[in-house]
Amino acid sequence: MEIYRIEDLSFTFPQKETAALASMNLRIQSGEFVAICGQSGCGKSTLLRHLKSVLTPHGSRSGQIYFQGQPLQDIDQRVQAAEIGFVLQSPDNQIVTDKVWHELAFGLESLGCDQSAIRLRVAEMASFFGIHAWFHKRVTELSGGQKQLLNLAAIMAMQPSVLILDEPTSQLDPIAAADFLETVSKINRELGTTIIMTEHRLEEVLPLADRLIVLDQGAVIADGSPRDAGEALRLQQHPMFVAMPSPLQIYAGASQPASCAQVRQTPPLTVKEGRQWLSACMQWRTDALAPAAPAAGAPHDNGSMKTNGQVAIQFKDVWFKYERNGPDVLKDLNGDIREGQFICLVGGNGTGKTTALSLISGIQQPYRGKVLINGQNPARMTTKQLFVNQLGVLPQNPSSLFVMKTVEADLYEMLAASPLSKAERQRKVEAAVELMELEPLLAMHPYDLSGGEQQRAALAKVFLLEPRIWLLDEPTKGLDSFFKDKLGLWLKKIHAQGATIVMVSHDIEFCAKYGVDCALFFDGSMMTTAPAKRFFAGNSFYTTAANRMARHIWREAVTVEDVIERCQQSLQPING
DSSP, X not given: OEEEEEEEEEEEOTTOSSOSEEEEEEEEETTOXXXXXXXXXXXXXXXXXXXXXXXXXXXXXXXXXXXXXEEGGGSOHHHHHHHEEEEOSSGGGTOOSSBHHHHHHHHHHHTTOOHHHHHHHHHHHHHHTTOGGGTTSBGGGSOHHHHHHHHHHHHHTTOOSEEEEESTTTTSOHHHHHHHHHHXXXXXXXXXXXXXXXXXXXXXXXXXXXXXXXXXXXXXXXXXXXXXXXXXXXXXXXXXXXXXOHHHHHHHHSOOOHHHHTTOSSOOOSHHHXXXXXXXXXXXXXXXXXXXXXXXXXXXXXXXXXXOSOEEEEEEEEEEOSSTTSOOSEEEEEEEEETTOXXXXXXXXXXXXXXXXXXXXXXXXXXXXXXXXXXXXXXXXXXXXXXXXXXXXXXXXXXXXXXXXXXXXXXXXXXXXXXXOHHHHHHHHHHHHHHTTXXXXXXXXXXXXXXXXXXXXXXXXXXXXXXXXXXXXXXXXXXXXXXXXXXXXXXXXXXHTTOEEEEEOSOHHHHXXXXXXXXXXXXXXXXXXXXXXXXXXXXXXXXXXXXXXXXXXXXTOOSHHHHHHHHHHHHHHHHX
């Protein structure tokens, strides 16, 4: 049975000449798990918003969408609210109440359910999603990942027949993301709920999905099983192939000989399949099985520059909690971040990473201990002292930086108090626009942008401050693989020029490829710090898919490029 049928759907935003969706035709069967991917701005979120009438964006539309055989616009809003669950890209945009248990009950109350049914469903969802430990908390105390879990639980309490998710794991740590996706998969398997999900991080999603749809400039360019769609992208030599799971990329880039290709006729999709393929390929190469030394030019520290020894940020016995009688979020936090250091902070949701950034920027203050920037308390510094050529802060929710009606006006607003001339301001804005690829977006309202586009616009605003210390909270959230690489290279460039970078991220692949040092947050404190490649090579879960796939042969291989290079080196004598 079809749950959605899309016929010749085209859509163009106001004052835009290029269509966001172009003559799209799709059929989605009841019970399918469908993943949708593509570059930022390719139309993923726009397509999803058309699948629920209340979220349909304003613009020029043609074509028709059918839900369970009926035109979507003819279906009552109450029915749509109950039958079509939607998890938005930003969890803060969906939460409407003050307490966790209120949020779980809100949708059911809106549908007019009786109190006994509400209590039962709320208790069931809280238990199923592991929310009981923070059931009575205020939602303002939750991390981004906890808010996303709360959104999913509140929607599932209404027992929808289709669940639509817009990049739901973008704010989850690797372990929580895997658990979240397994929960979504369980909902699909055991309840038969149709899943339609957009994602940039496909390592964990594609092994669970029945089908992958790839979009490019508002059109479908690949549609099939994840393995078939990935192979189609490889054969097309489409740049979107770099977003495919690591086993697919390694298989394609390893230049395996014919005897190795015969080991597996179909490309590996999961880490398990990749390990089996790699072991079979290398079993006749005993020299390949020895632990390999780091490749030339790729030291353990990712090319770390020497710091000048001066302490830029210091934590001294820091304790912090959001409420007087609440639990401690930071506990006896100690540590120094030196000038010119590029450090990635990783760890589970709610361990205190974002809170630590808020203390550095002076938004919050510890109730015990000290946080110092260049020896000064940020809470006692003036705005000029703190932010003019000093701190640049990218918050977890980039939309909180936008204050004007267009992207262009928002960028110029950052320079409103600057002594620069009009021509100098224009040159700076033009440089930021070019760097962050914002040219087509300048006339748009920031809130009309996709999540990835908002992230690029927010990064441009921080760039205009020319800070010496960069505080980046989930900078790759919503970004496609192409722009992630551009961002990573640019961060390495400013780091080489002496910038201090503190980055909170759940994007392990990005941290491993571009980070210099990594620190693990656990239980409100910084547990350990090490050069990035050494850090990830020693972990079992906080590591890359490429490392999990190849570590039984090459433990130090952390990135896709590392594994491909070692494969090519090991197979070269045979190929030659």
